Amino acid sequence: MNVAVIGLGLIGGSLLRALAAHGHRVTGYDADPHTRDAARALAEGAGLPRSADPRTRAVEVTGGWAVAESVPAAAAGADLVVLAVPLPAIPVVLAGLAGHPGLITDVTSVQGPVRELLRGRRFVGGHPMAGKESSGFLASDPSLFDGCAWVLCLEEETDLADWLALAGLCTALGARVVPVTAAEHDRTVAGISHVPHLLAAALSTVLAGNPLAGTLAAGSFRDGTRVAGTRPELIAAMCGGNAPAVREVLAGIRAELDAYAGDLAAEDPIALLTERLREPSDLRRAWPPGPGEPSGVPAERGELLRLGRAGGWVTAVRDGEVVAMRPGTDRNGS
Amino acid sequence: MNVAVIGLGLIGGSLLRALAAHGHRVTGYDADPHTRDAARALAEGAGLPRSADPRTRAVEVTGGWAVAESVPAAAAGADLVVLAVPLPAIPVVLAGLAGHPGLITDVTSVQGPVRELLRGRRFVGGHPMAGKESSGFLASDPSLFDGCAWVLCLEEETDLADWLALAGLCTALGARVVPVTAAEHDRTVAGISHVPHLLAAALSTVLAGNPLAGTLAAGSFRDGTRVAGTRPELIAAMCGGNAPAVREVLAGIRAELDAYAGDLAAEDPIALLTERLREPSDLRRAWPPGPGEPSGVPAERGELLRLGRAGGWVTAVRDGEVVAMRPGTDRNGS
Structure with a gap:
């Protein structure tokens, strides 16, 4: 090409x-x-x-x-x-x-x-x-x-042949091609990419005026703030370009943090917080999902979008045939 | 020993x-x-x-x-x-x-x-x-x-000879011994260790009911949530045992996130957010600080606590002599 x-x-x-x-x-x-x-x-x-x-x-x-x-x-x-x-x-x-x-x-x-x-x-x-x-x-x-998820948007106006040609190109580079709409993409990346940058920035502020914090900070701080060192212009551009979705996710995170704070103000904070943290802990430990079985998917917009919504991805396009994977129930690598 | x-x-x-x-x-x-x-x-x-x-x-x-x-x-x-x-x-x-x-x-x-x-x-x-x-x-x-920061608390009631003996033992294992009070320790670790676990848990909830999120999530999500897989009992015990300090840091993080959300609702979100993210980005990029010059510190409670508050640490105790490092202005490893 x-x-x-x-x-x-x-x-x-x-x-x-x-x-x-x-x-x-x-x-x-x-x-x-x-x-x-x-x-x-x-x-x-x-x-x-x-x-x-x-x-x-x-x-x-x-x-x-x-x-x-x-x-x-x-x-x-x-x-x-x-x-x-x-x-x-x-x-x-x-x-x-x-x-x-x-x-x-x-x-x-x-x-x-x-x-x-x-x-x-x-x-x-x-x-x-x-x-x-x-x-x-x-x-x-x-x-x-190699191995990265590569979103290719599939809209009403998208030419399916163009989409398949591009999917073939990206999968040949080793990418896992995920068919979604632009709206689904923007809602989802607000949570898994844009807001993580804002949380990292907010967490970095605990260093302000406290040299002791900089000396004691270790693994959980290092990982939780890693992307805060990204150039402010880049973080602002991606969050600002997706402002409504980012604000919605931020509101959800804030509600979650308020619930933790509420538990911590209660009489038995440890029991309450243990219960509340069970779901996030389970979610994180089940991530990333391992691939399930490969299967063919009809080269149709509706079928491809269903695949993407279910967490699946395209691994190859050969002569118009789409080979796909759906996420397995086992955790990847466990 | x-x-x-x-x-x-x-x-x-x-x-x-x-x-x-x-x-x-x-x-x-x-x-x-x-x-x-x-x-x-x-x-x-x-x-x-x-x-x-x-x-x-x-x-x-x-x-x-x-x-x-x-x-x-x-x-x-x-x-x-x-x-x-x-x-x-x-x-x-x-x-x-x-x-x-x-x-x-x-x-x-x-x-x-x-x-x-x-x-x-x-x-x-x-x-x-x-x-x-x-x-x-x-x-x-x-x-x-090896290389880890190891807090040893120095209170009014602490026997200085005991403190120095323990500092000698820990530094011999390669640790950087940080003299602080229990109250200073608890306030600081709320920010650099306990709250990071809660932010990781809150961020993990974006996976709930959205398999697409699990497939698209990559580096920023992985690092931002790494410690969310810790057993809920352990996170709850450390946060619950330090509840007042953790709640105070959570309130600060929430104010920061609210400010980001406010910027995102404004007419020119990118310019506002770029300005606001400059400080956290600078703080994170300057972390961890590199060690400055080694120097002797009098083996006295007040002097040792001053060292800890300034982000310094003890590297060795030899015959009652304390060798210390203070954080440098250069970033460690840069």
Whole structure:
């Protein structure tokens, strides 16, 4: 496939490298000339600069790619254009894609607003659930999508053949493709990705003005706050772009915390709290679910959406046949 | 030193093994006969059962220990008795230590109530900030305390010579000994340990009734909820034993979350939220602080407590001389 990747940060850079390693013809573009230089240097075998992630440097470059000097130049002749830029930059990139006939997808963490921006275009919304604290092309990793859940939105207006083609591409990179609507995606990621960043930020404030806290803090604090070190602009953009859903989840979390506080004010806090914590503890210990049995799924919108809602995912698309997995009852890896 | 360790769970078991490896004469006791058998079998070189943590089995047994059949038998002749049992079990163990002349310490995550229980005894309250999700003797690890912060409480009634002797023992195991009062400890651990468990539990509830959430959840959810899988009884015991401090921190977290929700309801949520998240992000990225320069500290209660409040710790006690570190301005490891 002939693919253009617009935006070469962590996700776009990783995708550029992963697609090239899988034999696709890939052209990248980034608005930052230093990023374009780094992407070009790596393609030419010069390797990443010394400051790059050591794990990344260990990865062999198995394919090359081109780097263009503009969005239209990158997209020329592409069957697929991937918008790997932050939400606010999408309109600018779209202006450079006026009249482009190929399929467009994105990797944005909020799908509703992207769907609105792309109305009338040949578009399938996408969001790979992959990331790490580090960002930028130097942190890119061609194996980033191996095993990751990759949402591909399936709306009334989505062309099923386009969806299946994209699902085939993503599963070939090792991703588990999850068919959902943009609305279902946005509601769910508010809980499992956006609000976790806000909880991590709130928890980090216990360090303020208390050096003793910084010295005593250990594993539970480290893990509970890990993503608080993400750039404030990124957290604000993903939460702000999904504000209604994030506020709803925050209200639920607050109600839960209020219930804990209420138990702690009662006469026998330990017994009450033990009972209340049983469900969250069971939920967490059963996560992540292991895969169940593979099975075929009809290549129909309704069937695919049912699969996604049940926690299932597509593992391969071969000659229009969809191979799927549903979550098992056993915990993954236990 | 002749040491008795009462309670051979994760912390007690690890301590038994660490002390033995450092050449102390150690005797352990646990109320559970299966745990006593396991501790005895390991001491005899039979190794842990096959279900043990693989990392634990890799550790060489460098010293032996004895396992007694009762608290008084374990404590007979001990210079130091370590209470490594949950808070509710401490009174029962103390009944078995009636008339015991040696120093007593503990490893409890709430220090105020333990201080009350031990009034009138020769006691120094302690809390190593070490742990992992797994529990029990089979998860024990003699290197668990290497580099960990270990609170040793310094109260008006604490004998300074006892405190220094215990600090010397703990620093020899590789721990960073932090001198604080029980009240300071309890306020601080509410923020960096107890409330993180409650936030993890609250966040886990987003999985309830939504299999799609379980499939899409990735790194930020995994880390933000890791400790939610801890046994509800343990979380409830530590939060319930420290209820006033935990409620105060919860109120602060709730105010923070309400502020985020307010920003998200405003006209320009991204700009507001970016500004608000700057401080928590900076706090988290500056953590953990790197060690500054080592320096001597007078072996006096006031000086030692000042060190602890400033985020410093004791690294060694030699012939009554205290060697200390204060946190540096650079981040540890950056």
